[in-house]
Every structure is written in structure tokens, then in C-alpha cells.
Amino acid sequence: MDKLSVEHLLGIKYLNPNDIDLIFKTADHFKEVINRPIKKVPSLRDITIANLFFENSTRTKLSFELAEKRLSADVINFSAGQSSVKKGETLIDTVNNILSMKVDIVVMRHGNVGAGVFLSKHVDAKIINAGDGTHEHPTQALLDSYSIREKLGSVKGKKIVIVGDILHSRVALSNIFALQLQGAQVKVCGPTTLIPKYISSLGVEVETNLKKALEWCDVANVLRVQHERMDIKYFPSTREYTQLFGINNQILDNLGKKIVIMHPGPINRGVEITSDVADSDQSIILNQVENGVAVRMAVIYLLAQQIKR
């Protein structure tokens, strides 16, 4: 059987093109499964998975839990807000206590960059990074690429622009790695204050004119401004941000072509994207969410195959 080249899913930067291919082929199978009347397979009946969320989440948390249950794994959930982390317990102590309950795989979202890598070196379980601070969100990037492949036939050769707050976005960084591994061209577009200085070292061009960026691309992946990660003001006002970088029907209608619109959620309607665009037939936002379950089933299934039973 084909195997992933990695023992954990800590970031897209640790994957190679064959890994992505294998994840997508496995996800194709699971997408068919979750569209059957009985949406469940017994593959992971002997596996226990802990979902540890130290940061808020709606889509990722529910999507992982559903993926695990569709694979028949036993699932336990942990949210930092209601846990003994508030009493001063360390991350390693918290996780080792959970692992002593015979847990095989840990899915973790954490506010600190590198939290998943750190954990993978200190505990005996498979680790899946569900978002670490401003660093990586690998399953989001995989489901984004999977959705582009589904909509346009392939990712190779496609032109993708990522619009918005690139500086604070783990979705942007993981998408850049994933898209480039598959042979896509990537540009970013946003206020210069929200573009990281290292971006050119990743082979990514910057376009600060939204109209030009949209004229160039096949797909626009639109990001939310992450006010919760900002301790200073990066642009004068939300109104000005929306005027310069908000996607609306008027700007799309004037392109003379139909581009694909994506957004990882949560959406701030009327700020980075208008409702008529988010809900239009150009938008694949809800397809992304649907594909997230199949892609996460694939990642969990492939990592579980490496566990000695």
C-alpha cells in the first residue's frame, strides 16, 4: 500500500507532491463514502483520537470530529477554556494525561507557532496540526487545493491569488506551499502592511492592485482580516480596507471572465467579501467545507495505517 512520507501532519512544508496525490486519491474514495446513504466505514474501529483545541474553531473542529466518526474511531474532545490548562498545567502534562487513556492520534489547534512540532517530539502519538498560530493550517490548504482540483480539473498551471491579511494567516502560508508543490502560480494581494517581508523568498509575487490581481487569476482565495492577532493598526479603517480590497459583484462583473471565489471562513460579510459574491455560483465556499471532511478522513486514515496494532 502507498504510504505518506511523514509520520505526523505538522505542516505542508514537510510533504512532497506524492503525499498530496495520495491524500487526494484517498479523499476521492471517502467523498464517495460520505455521499452514500450509510456514510460510515469501519476502518478505524480500533483507533482513539483526541481533538485538542486551545483556540476557537467552528469548521475545523466539527470537520475533524465528523471525519473521525465516519471512520468509526473513538473520539474525545477537549477545549482549553473548560480544562485544567486554566489551573497552570503544561501542554506536555495535559497531553500525556490524555494519552495515558490510550489515545493514538492527537489533532491539535494551538495559538503558538510550532506547537505541533514541539508535541510530536515529546509524546508518543500521531500529531495532526489543526492550525498553529500564524504558521500553518495544513488540512485547510489540502481541502482548498482539493476543491480547486474538483472545480477546475487540476491545480497544476492554475493562477491563484490569495487576497487579504497574508501576514497573520496560517491558511495563506500552507496554501502557498501546497499550491506550489502542485505546480500552480501564486500571487498575494493586500495592503503592504499585511504582506510579510519574506514573501518574495517563497517565490510569490505581490500585487497591491486588486483589479489587476483578479484579472490575472483563475481563482481568488479571500481571507479575513485577523484583528484578534493585531496589537497595532495596519490600515486606517475597515471602510478603506473594503474599498481597496473587498470583493464585490461590480469588480467581478467588469473582469470579462468568471473566476472561482474561495474563502476558508469565518467570513466577515461586507468587509472582505459581499454576501452576493459569497453566495454566488462563482463561490465554492461550501464545497470547501464539504470537502474538508473527506480530506481529513484521508489524512487520519493514512496516518493510522502507520500505527502498530
Ligand code: CP
Ligand atoms: N477555516 C477555519 O480554520 O475555520 P475555523 O477557525 O472555524 O476552524
